[in-house]
Amino acid sequence: MAATPTSKTSPGLEVTASRAAFEALYRSSRDDLYAYVAGVLRDRSAAEDVTALAFERAYRKADRFDPSRGSQRAWLFGIARNAALDELRKRQRQAELTTEPVDEHGPSPADEAGLALRRATVREAISRLEPTERELVALKFFAGLSNGEVAAVVGVSESNAGTKLHRVIEKLRRACNDEA
């Protein structure tokens, strides 16, 4: 997705190239973006609306992307973050995920009970995190962003983001061990 199209291409080709680049970004980020937004909002229907809104805004503002300020994914997730936080401001309520995610590659029947317990423990630990810590989990582990991209989205330095993520993992580990 070119912020500054080359001067030698015709306008039609520029539009086509830009659209193709956006679609490539969309295909590679759709599920990650949804996972992040759902992790922040903890509401599937709201997450669907906000994810679609974020992609639409990114589509309309594609010409404003500045490569010097970060990667495309960081820019896209920044748009999504603002949309999600605006939604939170409007709703000002906590919502739980209303349905369990469908796991197509589920465990074997023999391990299902133990795994379910473990997952419930982890889920409970995540829900007890501070909202800012939960957001970091959503960005890093749900959306798969790098530390640098996480830092760009939340507006901190990369080392600061790494430190925060480490502390969140430690907190989760302690919480899971305590539950166990």
Add this chain to the structure above:
Amino acid sequence: MTRPEDDQDRELAALIDEVAAERPEPDPEWAQQLDARVRDGFRRRGAGAWGRFRAPARAARERLGDRPLAFGGVAASMIAAIVVAVGLLGSGGDSETQTLNGESSQLDAPEEALEKFEAGSADRDALEAGGSAAADPGTGAAAPKARKQDRDAQLELRTRPAEVRSVSDQAISIVESVGGVVLNSNLRERGERATAQLRLQVPSGELDPTLDRLTDLATVASLSESVTDITAPFASARDRLKDARAERRKLLQALGSAGDGEEAATLRKQLAKVRNQIARREAAFSRVAQRSRNSEIDLQIKGRTPESSGATAPGGDGNWTIGEAIDDALTVLKAILGALLITTAVLLPLAALALPTRLIYKLVRRRQRQQALAAS
């Protein structure tokens, strides 16, 4: 044998996997709908026949955000600035200072000045009729008690630059037709600008009709007259001359009865002195009399575009010439330039305020989002 660090690493890796497994997955149906919207370029549903017009407009609004408000503000500022500039340029020539009978008064238009001058000329005519001829000092006859006045006028005419020379020639013809003379003339023509300055002298009795005819040649920009009563200096010069001549008569009589000799020589010397005195006093009297007999008109003819009040040069045939078109175009360009300057003066402070305002808005918005996240 595993090290404790290895156990911790494996435990950490397992935890990370478990956390990642909690990742929410999108609903496939919703995902398909979003895929379709992306392929359509996020075109609004139900746009109908006008969709292809509404969508770009909506997209533009989305892109511009609050900018239409800014553009509207700029447009409104420019319109206001153009109105102000045209008004300022159009009002420059209406107010003129007139000086009549030694008094200054602010008038709205040159035509009013002319009416006042004409109203006052009737009084001046009555004064002139009371004693028009200067008494001859040589006859000794009793002179009528007439006031002597030194009247001068300053007249400024405005016409098109191309007509300055013609108006100047006509003014000279008028002066010569009443027995007057041109004391001094200066004509300058430089591109679109032309001015003529003439110092004219006419008999005092012809001053008013001459001014009437001169004011018909072009638009009167200003008209002023000064009147100085010179009765006392006139009488004084006349009496001194009379005295000197009387003295000479006495000396001549004495010389006639003196015969030859020393007394006659003395008388002749005195006569010579008196003759010189008479010559000087005749010159002085002549100068004063000249001031009362003739009036000077300081005439300025300026080549300018006609006043916006609609006055046109006399004799104009109403056709719009290229020169007039150029003048009008320059007037419009001046108005536009004035509008741009005023708009810049309005927008610069607004822009200076807009930047910190935008920064404050962004900071407030960011703070609100952080608070929303913290409260979630």
